[in-house]
Amino acid sequence: MKHRFFIQCLWYVALSVVSIHLTFAQADPIKFGKIELADLQMKSYDKDTSADAVVLCDYGKAFFNNNLQIQFERIVRIKILKKSGYSWADGIIPFLKSTGAEVKIMDLKGVTYNLQNGEIIKEKMSKEAVFSEKKSKNLYFQKFTLPNVKEGSVIEYTYTTVSDFWYEFHNWTFQKEIPVIWSEYRASIPEYLSYKLQMSGYEAPHISKTEPANVSFGTTNVSGKNYRWVFKDVPALKEEPYITTIDDYVSKIEFELANISVPGVSYKSFSNNWTSICENMLTDESFGGQIKKTGFVKEFIAKIKSENKEPLAQAIASYDFVRKSIKWNEVEDVYSDATKKAYETHSGTTADINLLLIAMLKEIGLDAKPVLLSTRENGKILPFYATISKFNYVIAHVQLGENSILLDATDEHISPGMLPTRCLNGIGRLIDSKGGDWIALDPKERASQLINVQMAINEDGELSGKIEKSLAGYDAWTHRKEIIAIGKDKHTENLKKEHPTWQISKIDLINLDKYAEAFSEKYELTMGDASQKAGNIIYLKPLLSEALTDNPFKHQERKFPVDFATAMDRTYVATITVPEGFKVEEMPKNAIMALPENAGRFSFMAAVNGNTIQISSKISIRKPIFYAEEYAALRELYAQIVSKHAEQIVLKKI
Template sequence: MYKRLMISALFLKNMKYALLFLLVGVPGLGFSQDPLKLGQTTAEELNMKVYAQDTSAAAVVLYDYGHSSFLYTKGDQVQLKRLMRIKILKKAGLDQANISIPFYRKDFNHKEEVLDLKGFTYNLEGGKVVKVKLDEKAVFEEKEDINWYVKKIAMPNVKVGSVIEVAYTIKSDFLSILKWTFQSSIPVAWSEYRVNMMPFYEYTHLLSGFQKFHLEDMKVITQAVAFTSEQQSDRVTTERWGSATYKLAQYRWVMKDVPAFTDEPYMTGSEDYLSKLEFTLTKVQYPESKPVYMAGTWEGLAAELQKEEWFGLQLQNTAVFKKAVEEAAANSPDLLTKVKNIEAYVKKQMVWDGKHRIYSESIKKAYDARTGSSADINLLLTAMLREAGIDAKPMLVSTRSHGTPAMNMPMVSTFNYVIAAVKVGEATYLLDATDRDLPFGVLPYRCLNGQGWVTSLPAGKWLPLKNSERNTQLVSAQMEIKPTGEVTGKMEESYGGMSAHQMRATIKEQGRDNYVKKLASQNPEWTRQDMSLVNLDKNDKDLKASYTLHRAGESQPVSLLYVSPMLNHATHENPFKLANRLFPIDFATPQDETYVFTYALPAGYEVEEMPKAINLSLPDNSAKFSYMVQVADGKLQIMSKLNINKPVFTAKEYQDLRELYSRMVAKHAEKVVLKKKS
């Protein structure tokens, strides 16, 4: 899935340069194809009705070209020039006309800018090409968080059959990261990325995803580069303009006919699996200067975060929360109880705004407003715990939708969330105060993603993100089957761990009454009445539900009765539909599903046919499924049990897991046949 390579450029004496490139598997293919230019859409593209490589595609990226190069006229900068062309094939593809361009601003002197934005929509009307230019009024800029902004574009006159083009330049003061993504949610016919690498910089280069390059190449080019420099004399600063000629390494990577990326059940965010290139700057060495090694270590990142205004410095003045801490921690007999009380206080006081953040402009302002992001709330929690004399540190997390953090690449951008790591005695508790309904020490599902990084000096440390509880679901029923085929009885359900939390969240979102009504009408074949919910507001207890269950029968007794023994809890389809899978299967937590149903058989009937027992187990008991049916003392007993005993399965284990689910679906579909005695 990942391939590493180092791009290294070393500066030598007397303005003579040699380039050292250590690459993996680069064929000498040459730069045979020049980049396309804006406005070069073809009649073939406009007449296209279907994309041959994926006839179901609603849209296709015909061409996506990016070229990164370095600038030296306003300090050291890097710019990305991009041109993208998309064909709309079906109505479902019209949303591709809404384009977002994210960019980053740290402060006035350290920012990114989106420049030279142009766009056109092309349509065939009456056999002629009609070209409509993007209106400036259709371009909007929004602030997404403290540092991230986005340009949003609504392309004009887009309809099925349109070809849209967008071109822009991103000029950036940040040389530390370069990135290009080849894959998208729609197919990509051609994606190409080039970099003109200067001889001053050394980058670590990471390739992720499962798609192979159509072309890989590098050639050395000679290029004049403009620069400005400052000279000081007698307290007067003068600016000097000039240029110098360098030998640059121009890299080219191309992927062709890249399939659309589609989410599959039980997987983390698409960022983990999209085919993309990422570069991290590790060393800078200018002419006649000593090399400067970038903060490419966890030690460097930990030290940097302690001094960050919107992170480490937020935790220095904890005294402003003294009164709140005294109120929260009052009557705490021991340290652990104090931690629990302070977390409960923060949960009660604060309302999460739903935003995933690692930086906070001001945790004091967020506290006064009683609302904030994950960073506002959990850095506040950390500060209050520290004010109480407790060992608490921020922990950076990448949520499941954001992708698994790169543990070998010390970059803040690999994270998007922060929680608190709290040490009490020898135990460490991972706390997230954004969700009031979670018990103490239980992380929300979004945070169960590999490992998180505690930002402690000297180099931080990685800890697994997991909950101690399993997801559990226990369903039992005492039912009676009548000669007419009518089935009636009482069902009880019990949910524990993350299952209980998700159920509580659903009930509170819909409202208890609406939830009960919706459940009652879920399956018209079955009638649910007398619903009872226990422990709905007790987050540390299993959530329990009970109700009567009824299914109508015939008007007269019948000679053969067909019973679906799993009632309304059968697994009807296999979630793993694809024949093959490239990605791991991530359940987040181990889980148990147990169903025990007992049926009182009608007098005068006997079992004509019933499912056979089955007991399946994957290697090392990583997953198990058992199904048992027996008749005793005039009663039919069914037990179905599924155990997922580890949170993550590799792609190599997919076939075995898929087969286990297939056998479970088939077994749940089998019926019990009861025959009237002659």
């Protein structure tokens, strides 16, 4: 993507004096400015009546122009159905600028169409509605807003970009957060350039064609290929619970330059292999160079070695030292400018922190290596191609005999060997002099919660007693972080706001700062929101405030996986004393439900023993990921949990 790359490419091609322009045999599906009356008359979209807007057509094509630039042309037409769809009148075009090379945006035009007394009224976008914004060193956004948008409007815009960056052939996304009736992308690529094409997503193309053709390349025409992809009636890609990032599931086509080959002139490969990638990273001053720098922490390394003789103890002591010395600044990166500076300022990126950790571990004599990963928010890594462009995070891998441990020192509240949830994203790439290997980023702990309730209910329906929450694994980590961040007093205040009928007389926090231990929270309280009295009857919610009241899985079908990040256990055990003069009139029935292959299980038991009621609810999700074919059973399991948790105990005065 550098300017020097563009300069290298220019001399590969002998240019002719004949100007040939790109043509596609297929007619364009849309022409800017020519809209249909029926589109303006549309009141709702039949295939998704909940849609607040619908893409009528999104059409783009990319080719090499006379100046050996990648030229991209696009027309977008959208129907606005509801006020909640007005945001689709705001557009963003990302573009790059660097020394000697850039992406230029040209011919940006926009029009809003409205129907008034049977007449089509159009209003053009003004120049004042367009502005640019710098996002980072080389990345900019061109932003614009279409005028006078109303319910029923049709908006359209068109623009052209020309790019000096051959490596960045224009990618295309076929699916959006609203339905898309027609999305078409055409690409014309000369035989001199070979791109790897990667199609992803859960929707199938309506048309996918590749044809040999004479295509333009500068001022000559050469053999090449014309590509055409069409997606029709694409459903809206809506946010679902328990996913990594929605971008992992969108239907799209991506390009990566593999090589440039001009017969009799030159050949250059841009396809990497892991051996060369590892070699480059380990010799890079911002990566491998930082792993060699430990002079500024020599004193602490010597102390760790003298106080800890076992390798595991040395690894944990180093981990504790780094995470207490440098606070993560929330920046995710794989390269570090200076680990020493981060140490001196007590603030640094993921790379600053974990490359220093690796350096210390290696200096101690441990077998420590970096592992690159992509966080859940950044998206899944596909292991088919050797590239580091998708990675945004680095952690430490330590081999301890036959066992190994993964360490991330960016979080001071997490136990050694546990990775923050953001890192639990499938696989990472270990970097070493032999080309490295893929490493599974499987969680070593579950998210576990045990709630033990000892309550007595009086004749007015008020409950008083004790609640103890014991948390382990990822539940302990997240709860600890929340409480430490705001303090015990604010935590107590928040509890009272969340449960206004609770009168909390005492709160104990046990092992709040002992990260290797289970964390417990104990309350002594009186509550009035778990029961209701009507005459001689008391209706009691057996799970008090801990019932699952809403099924997170709303849709009948789901095409992409449910990703909980970790396995989980939710156990609730209660003993409730019945007031004197009352009897148990009605109790929920016991129930057990299990998922196929024992992937999950729910059990509920209720019993009366003298004047006490005993309740047990156990939810166990035994794996982190459920695929589309498992979704129906998982959804039904949660439906059964919600239904059972909603049942009440009925007490009647004798």
